[in-house]
Amino acid sequence: MKTQVSGSPFLLVLAGYSGSGKTTLAAHLSDKFKTEGGEAIGAMGAVVIESDPVRKALCGLPPEARLGAEGYTHEMTQKVIAEMNRQARAALTAGQNVIMAAVLDTRESRRDKEKLAAECGADFCGIWLDVPEAVLLDRVEKRAAANTDASDAGVEIVKQQLAAARAVNDWPKINAARDIDAVLADILSQMENRNSNA
Numbered sequence: 001m002k003t004q005v006s007g008s009p010f011l012l013v014l015a016g017y018s019g020s021g022k023t024t025l026a027a028h029l030s031d032k033f034k035t036e037g038g039e040a041i042g043a044m045g046a047v048v049i050e051s052d053p054v055r056k057a058l059c060g061l062p063p064e065a066r067l068g069a070e071g072y073t074h075e076m077t078q079k080v081i082a083e084m085n086r087q088a089r090a091a092l093t094a095g096q097n098v099i100m101a102a103v104l105d106t107r108e109s110r111r112d113k114e115k116l117a118a119e120c121g122a123d124f125c126g127i128w129l130d131v132p133e134a135v136l137l138d139r140v141e142k143r144a145a146a147n148t149d150a151s152d153a154g155v156e157i158v159k160q161q162l163a164a165a166r167a168v169n170d171w172p173k174i175n176a177a178r179d180i181d182a183v184l185a186d187i188l189s190q191m192e193n194r195n196s197n198a
Contacts, residue, residue: 009097011088011117012046012191015104015168016129017161019139021176021183022101023050025129028184029099046097049087055080081109085116092120105161107170125194127187128168129176136162 012029014022026048034045053063058079059071070076081102088098104110110126117124131139136158174186 008121008123009092009095010046010123010125010191011092011098011100011113011120012187013100013102013104013110013113013124013126014129014187015102015110015126015171016131016176017103017105017136017165018158019136019143020129020131021139021180022129023052024180025176025183025187026050026099026101028180029187032184033097046099047087047091048099048101049084049091050100051080051084051102054083054087058083081112085112088116089120092117092122098122103161105164105166105168107166110171123194125191126171127190128171128173129183130168130173131175131177133158133162135177 014025016022030046030048055071055076056063056065056067058076059065059067061067084100084102088100091098100113102109104113113126114124140158172190174183174190176183
């Protein structure tokens, strides 16, 4: 597997609504880069930065703690974005690869990540994880029942996200409702395509 050609660190951003699989895919990709990265990536793998654990940390809570509405104000969300960018910038400027996972459902929020990569001299690949509403709702219901994830997003949050949905046509879309190996293969293919065109 070859995902870097420039020698620069990469910033891979996985975006999508709650339940789209960002956390699961980020973890699998990080593991894959550690074990199969080859000379381009090496054992370093990639630093994973996710919005939910960052939000909990800013509130002084462990990832598994539950947050109320106070953790999801506009002001808090801006703090989360700033902290994610700070962590990513520190890692990228140190030469580390980064995988970021967040909803990023506005064009502005996605452009912010593209700008971050450019400022750090990093290769960039942004992916929108496309999942049908029924699958999103099923996933968040199961996740809430298991209570093993940092996300507080439930069915109502997903419905709110979908009600405010805007068309995503600036990043490649990947059908993330399929088998995880197929989704991972498509993400890696997008990374290779971006690098070969860079």
